[in-house]
Amino acid sequence: xxxxxxxxxxxxxxxxxxxILFALFICAxxxxxxWALWGDPRAAIPSIAIALVIxxxxxxxxxxxxxxAVLALSKARPIAKHDDPELHNVVEELTLASGLPMPRLYxxxxxxxxxxxxxxxxxxxxxxxxxxxxxxLSRDQLQGVLAHELSHVKNYxxxxxxxxxxxxxxxxxxxxxxxxxxxxxGGRRRRSSGxxxxxxxxxxxxxxxxxxxxxxxxxxxIQMAVSRQREFLADASAAHMTxxxxxxxxxxxxxEGDAHEMPQANGANAxxxxxxxxxxxxGRRKSHGRWWSSHPPIAERVQRLRSLGSIxx
Amino acid sequence: xxxxLVLVVLLVILGGGVVVLGLWLMLTYNxxxxxxxxxxxxxxxxxxxxxxxxxxxPNLIETVKGYASHERETLEQVVQARQRGIDAxxxxxxxxxxxxxxxxxxxxxxxxxxxxxxxxNQNFMQLQEELASTENKIGFARxxxxxxxxxxxxxxxxxxxxxxxxxxxxxxxDFFEIEEPEAREVPKVEF
Numbered sequence: 375x376x377x378x379x380x381x382x383x384x385x386x387x388x389x390x391x392x393x394i395l396f397a398l399f400i401c402a403x404x405x406x407x408x409w410a411l412w413g414d415p416r417a418a419i420p421s422i423a424i425a426l427v428i429x430x431x432x433x434x435x436x437x438x439x440x441x442x443a444v445l446a447l448s449k450a451r452p453i454a455k456h457d458d459p460e461l462h463n464v465v466e467e468l469t470l471a472s473g474l475p476m477p478r479l480y481x482x483x484x485x486x487x488x489x490x491x492x493x494x495x496x497x498x499x500x501x502x503x504x505x506x507x508x509x510x511l512s513r514d515q516l517q518g519v520l521a522h523e524l525s526h527v528k529n530y531x532x533x534x535x536x537x538x539x540x541x542x543x544x545x546x547x548x549x550x551x552x553x554x555x556x557x558x559x560g561g562r563r564r565r566s567s568g569x570x571x572x573x574x575x576x577x578x579x580x581x582x583x584x585x586x587x588x589x590x591x592x593x594x595x596i597q598m599a600v601s602r603q604r605e606f607l608a609d610a611s612a613a614h615m616t617x618x619x620x621x622x623x624x625x626x627x628x629x630e631g632d633a634h635e636m637p638q639a640n641g642a643n644a645x646x647x648x649x650x651x652x653x654x655x656x657g658r659r660k661s662h663g664r665w666w667s668s669h670p671p672i673a674e675r676v677q678r679l680r681s682l683g684s685i686x687x
Numbered sequence: 688x689x690x691x692l693v694l695v696v697l698l699v700i701l702g703g704g705v706v707v708l709g710l711w712l713m714l715t716y717n718x719x720x721x722x723x724x725x726x727x728x729x730x731x732x733x734x735x736x737x738x739x740x741x742x743x744x745p746n747l748i749e750t751v752k753g754y755a756s757h758e759r760e761t762l763e764q765v766v767q768a769r770q771r772g773i774d775a776x777x778x779x780x781x782x783x784x785x786x787x788x789x790x791x792x793x794x795x796x797x798x799x800x801x802x803x804x805x806x807x808n809q810n811f812m813q814l815q816e817e818l819a820s821t822e823n824k825i826g827f828a829r830x831x832x833x834x835x836x837x838x839x840x841x842x843x844x845x846x847x848x849x850x851x852x853x854x855x856x857x858x859x860x861d862f863f864e865i866e867e868p869e870a871r872e873v874p875k876v877e878f
Contacts, residue, residue, distance in 0.1 A: 459813065463820035470732065471827040473725070473835070617830065 385607040392600050396541045407552035410582035421551050429543030437536045441492040450480035450502040464517045471615050477501045486634035490647045491523035499527040518622030525611035531604050538597050545593040549586040601668040623679040630672045715848050719857045722839040726860050729832040736824045744769050747814045754805035764791040829863050836860045
């Protein structure tokens with residue numbers, strides 16, 4: 375039991391650490407841009423504020439309206455208990471194990487094997503499974519997958535990933551504002567202030583340009599790192615919930631072998647699924663480098679789960 | 688004049704300290720109440736699931752009788768085991784009865800193999816699923832209960848809450864333990 379809890383709390387600590395890193399990163403970017411453009415690092419504060427507000431508005435509207443949009447986009451149909459008693463029972467068993475309220479369940483009519491969870495908190499949670507997944511997994515494997523999804527709900531991952539999206543959006547917006555300002559003669563005040571050390575200012579300008587280009591890329595990388603972190607956390611929480619890591623581990627192995635495409639998956643909602651869905655655009659799985667992937671490699675997830683062994687209550 | 692000022696400052700600090708202490712006490716107390724209620728709730732959830740099984744069984748008996756009425760012995764075993772569960776007056780008796788019910792149900796479902804009409808009966812299949820799931824639910828409810836007990840016990844034993852937990856009336860709860868070692872070997876139920 376103890377190893378689960380230390381796994382889970384280590385994961386949560388890492389997430390907090392990454393968010394702080396991000397916030398510092400935003401401040402550093404703003405300071406560099408402000409200094410380069412207006413000779414004063416603090417001049418970027420209004421820009422940061424604007425960028426943050428825009429990103430917040432986009433993020434929050436996604437947070438509240440998101441679930442319905444994602445479900446509609448995936449053509450997910452609600453399933454009542456009498457439509458599929460076994461599925462409902464499997465989830466109900468998990469709600470008893472975790473103390474969570476019962477989420478709403480949906481079915482996506484595709485042979486591809488996948489599942490996702492959405493919703494802003496445990497009281498407003500929705501979990502969808504594809505027909506392919508529902509039909510091809512055993513009861514234990516199905517329960518493992520659903521425990522993983524329910525863990526995303528339990529750990530408030532939707533909320534957390536929305537926060538990440540807001541932070542990334544802020545960085546992108548800030549870099550955008552910064553490059554526009556530089557392009558349209560932002561160096562005015564710098565020259566007229568007549569400060570000495572023109573060479574220093576040139577270096578600062580170069581650094582600012584590099585940052586403005588690199589920052590959005592870096593932000594995205596951090597976002598993906600956080601997403602992978604939360605996936606490991608969801609796996610650990612799922613194993614703790616079922617006390618049977620092998621269920622999820624064997625399910626992941628089956629999922630890895632699934633060659634079907636998810637017709638409605640795209641970059642925006644990819645991170646909600648249990649494993650990276652194949653995109654319809656390319657015939658084979660989009661070649662995500664390790665660092666760009668929203669999910670850790672399945673082999674590593676399976677290995678971590680199996681190293682937990684069979685846990686007694 | 689200076690002395691008066693010192694007095695005021697001291698009183699403010701003291702007052703602030705009292706407020707902080709009061710706030711901490713309130714938060715600690717409320718936290719422990721919440722955890723203790725979770726434990727109580729989790730315990731009652733176990734009973735809910737046990738009762739659910741008792742309620743499902745009569746329906747099952749009737750359905751089976753419709754197809755296999757001369758399998759009297761097996762049916763009787765289920766009925767008796769159920770009654771023992773309902774009549775159980777302590778946890779030990781409860782657990783004994785439950786193992787009996789599980790065993791008797793297993794025999795009943797094994798028997799259904801010989802009656803293809805029964806096996807294909809919609810009602811029977813639904814009951815089979817419901818009963819299997821209810822067994823799992825009982826197991827998970829107990830698991831959750833133990834988890835809440837652990838959380839509660841840890842909180843009231845850790846510093847600094849342990850200093851006041853006793854005074855505020857919070858005692859450690861008992862874990863739910865399986866009395867018989869054989870019962871531990873039954874994690875997943877498949878009929």
